[in-house]
Amino acid sequence: MELKPPASLRREHEELHAELAETIEAGGNTGNAAKKVADILHAHFLKEEEYALPPLGMLPVLAEGTVLPEMQAVIELTDRLKADLGHMLKEHEEIVTALKSLIRAAEGEGNEKAVIFAEKLMFHAQTEEDVLYPASILIGEYLKLKLSRRLISQN
Template sequence: MKRYGLTPLFLATAWLSAPMWSFLPQTALAAGNDVTVHDHTHQTATKAAPTEKSMKLSIPKPLIAEHEEILAELERATRAGGKTADAAKAVAAVLHPHALKEEEYALPPLGLLPALASGNVSPDMAQVLPLTDKLKQELPQMLAEHKEIVAALERLKISARAENKPEVENFAQALAQHALTEEQVTYPTAILIGEYVKLRLGK
């Protein structure tokens, strides 16, 4: 069974804009419009106060690569045929708006980890605080969305098992475990980054 590391459920910009999402109903895609992402997201994540040196916050590249692998497997599942394909599309439908939120404020703070682990803290790191504060505020909703995603993954597992598609069943199982890792490791890490920066900068 594949594991998807210590990182969140999903998806850097390349995934969120990938053609596979075109099969979703427009209403499902519109669900993500409450959260402004993509270009605006990265502008928000990288914009520092006028009096501070600009610093780039970016999602770590290993996460992007990992998410691309997840995308590829999910896309294959949507083309598996039968009820398995339908269930995979249902997973994508509930995953999409959640992934937009993660890209906006859950993943970029992780880009500060190497600098912080080296003991480097600078005033321009304060720009991460709106992101980590928002994640802390939205955490109950994010966890509630996880329950919906995991339920959809369970239905995918059942369909894949019934149609003898073990690779899809294993993928769904690994992705559910990935969500748990996200809850226990990734989100808390992002929030702690914000709290540590506040402490060091006296915010």
Template sequence: MELKPPASLRREHEELHAGLAETIEAGGNTGNAAKKVADILHAHFLKEEEYALPPLGMLPVLAEGTVLPEMQEAIELTDRLKKAVIFAEKLMLHAQTEEDVLYPASILIGEYLKLKLSRRLISQN
């Protein structure tokens, strides 16, 4: 059984690419921003189409209760996806920690130092 993404998902990606291409061609600030988005999404879509979407093409057959030996090849793809999801979750946690703890703590240190150093300068004069 050939692992292929569902046609609807492929069409959705194609439509998103086409929409971004139109926006890029329009130019200006929006076109420049769309170019950046397209560059980022292109790599994401390629990876998604490589190993995240192909197993989904088996859903209709699996929904009928059919499991075939050649479906085994999907396991390698889903294991790869699982590793990517674990990394993405860790990356999101890191970003949240930066926003919740690291950045506010660094800003607090700066504000504290401004206060202390300004008091020191006032007391020295």
């Protein structure tokens, strides 16, 4: 079973990366501020795609009621997210601080497109904190319950 983030989330990350690259290319203070965002964001996105978002790819299957023993691998990812959640949220704070600097630079240079991008990325981070990370963790907790019940009923 291949664990990967839902295609919609992967695409959103790709679009955010592309917009960030475009903002860097704008140059000036806006480009420099965007480069600082990229420096912080890159490692964070890699962690999300490695262990925070792949469990969400299981949602359609779980919603159908399917639980398979090989889904144990999902629990390893969600446990890792749960253990690292404080650090992930701290990274979000750093990203938002850098995005606020980007907004100030972009406003100073009249780059409305960069302002809109930065606000969009802040909203994305808030969605992760409010919905995606908790949903990922809940998937792991759900699987722990379901898989432990399956083991009990088999014995």
